Amino acid sequence: MRQQITDSGGLFLFEKKVTDFVINNNKVIAVKTACNNTFTADAFILATGHSARDIFELLNDKKILIEARPFALGVRIEHPQQIIDGIQYHCDIRDNDLPPASYGLVQQVNGKGVFSFCMCPGGIIAPAATSPGELVVNGWSPSKRNNPYANSGMVVQVEIRDAIDAIKNEELKIKNVENDPLLMMRFQQMVEQKCYNAGGGNFTAPAQRMADFSNAKISATLPRCSYLPGLHSVNLQQVLPGFIYQSLAKGFIEFGKKMKSPNNSFFSNEAVVVATESRTSSPVRIPRDKDTLTHPQLKNLYPCGEGAGYAGGIVSAAMDGERIALELAIVLA
Ligand SMILES: Cc1cc2nc3c(=O)[nH]c(=O)nc-3n(C[C@H](O)[C@H](O)[C@H](O)COP(=O)(O)OP(=O)(O)OC[C@H]3O[C@@H](n4cnc5c(N)ncnc54)[C@H](O)[C@@H]3O)c2cc1C
Incomplete structure (x- = not known):
């Protein structure tokens, strides 16, 4: 892809962090970078991803219109892959001709959507924070999907009102929180910081066994987990916002009713909940x-893309990029 763009006259500039926009007459005329370079162009595509908080802050500071956007937040859970295989294939040991099993779960709990997200069979829970003092986990599967664990995000829909209430509960001092376009980002950051502190620092993640989580009981021990920085046993009820904890705690029990076999259940203390x-x-x-x-x-x-709020995942972000590129090809022709 890069070769084709270069052959068509394109140029790649790596390690150039955009730090400012130069605006004149309702148009961006240039971007400035951290090393004080200035780049001018006829048009600019802004595709900095969903974690470019500096760009969101910059747009807000320059009074360029942005809006708070509902999203979903929760935990990652990890089971031994064998449990998921047992439930999905109704067997004790998966046949070698079958791939490691996956699942997709969704449930309404007290009017809120609770759902699995980015399920990774034979996968790994990975640290994914973008700033010091914050803890974020994500998941991925190697191409062979041959890790002994199955992990998945388990998240709850967060509406604007939920975030306002949670921020007020924590007594965070945010001016005019109801009208703050960065409200949802601040909520996200608040939970990430609480999780970092609850884990004890060094990206050790606060964690609890699944049944203990739903029963609000600290786990005496934690099972082995693919998350390399390690886990720290805590009561996640005291870490997560109340509505997130309540929805997940009930959701896990409901998922256990939907996903079980004679010897295995999704709702199990062999599974670990990682925040x-x-x-x-x-x-x-x-x-x-x-x-x-x-x-x-x-x-x-x-x-453009996920950061601007027009995509959710690799394929939809790429398709949004294609759409913008096609439009620009027409406008600039
Ligand atoms: C561990 C992990 C696993 C994932 N697994 C999957 C999966 O299996 N399937 C799936 O569909 N999605 C997955 N995703 C999500 C997927 O990566 C994103 O949805 C997708 O990359 C979004 O594309 P994007 O182009 O909008 O943004 P990004 O890919 O985030 O690209 C944004 C780019 O902008 C750059 N940038 C940010 N700020 C600046 C700045 N100030 N100046 C210059 N450059 C800047 C960033 O460095 C980055 O290169 C995963 C994400 C993670 C972290």
Whole structure:
């Protein structure tokens, strides 16, 4: 892909962090980078991903319109793969011709959606924080899917009102929280910081066995886990926002009723709950006109991909990029 772009006259500039936009007459005329370079262009695609908090802060500081966006937050859970195989294939030992089993679960709990996200058969729980003092986990599977564990995000829909209430409960001092476009990002950051502190620092993650989690009981021991920085046993009820904890605690029990076999149940103390899975999608939307695909205030700025709020995952982010590129090819022709 890079070769084709270079052959067509494109240029790649790595290690160039955008730190400012130069704006004139409702247009971006240049971007500035950390090393004080300035790049001018006729149009700009802004595709900095859902964790570019500095870019969200920059847009907000420059009074460029952005909006708080509902997203989902929760935990990652990990079972021995053998339990998931046993439930899905109704067997004790998976036949070698079968792939490690996966699952997808969704449940309404007290009017809130609780669902599995990014299930990774034979996978690994990975640290995914982007700033010091914050704890974020994510998951992935190696191509052979041959790790002995099955992990999945388990998340709860977070609405604007939920975040406002949670921030007020924690007595965080945020000015005019109801109208803050960065409200959902601040909520996300607050939970990540609480999890970092609860884990004891050094990216050790706060964790609890699954049945203990739903019974609000600290686990005396924790099972082996693929998360390399390690786990620290805590009562996650005291770490997660109340509505997240309540929804997950009930959701796990319901999932156990849906997913079980004579010898195995999804709701099991052999599974471990690891906090926090908080980067499911962008907590901010950068608005754009549905026809021109440009920002409503800046006529040559094209918000794009997951960070702008128009994609959720690799394929949809790539397709959004294609859409913007096609539009630009027409506009700049
Ligand atoms: C561990 C892990 C596993 C995942 N697994 C899957 C999966 O299996 N399937 C799936 O569909 N999705 C998965 N995802 C999500 C997927 O990676 C994203 O949805 C996708 O990459 C979003 O694409 P994007 O182009 O919008 O943003 P990104 O891929 O995040 O790209 C944004 C880019 O902008 C750069 N950037 C940010 N700020 C600046 C700045 N100020 N100046 C210059 N550059 C900047 C970043 O360095 C980055 O290169 C996973 C994510 C993680 C972390």
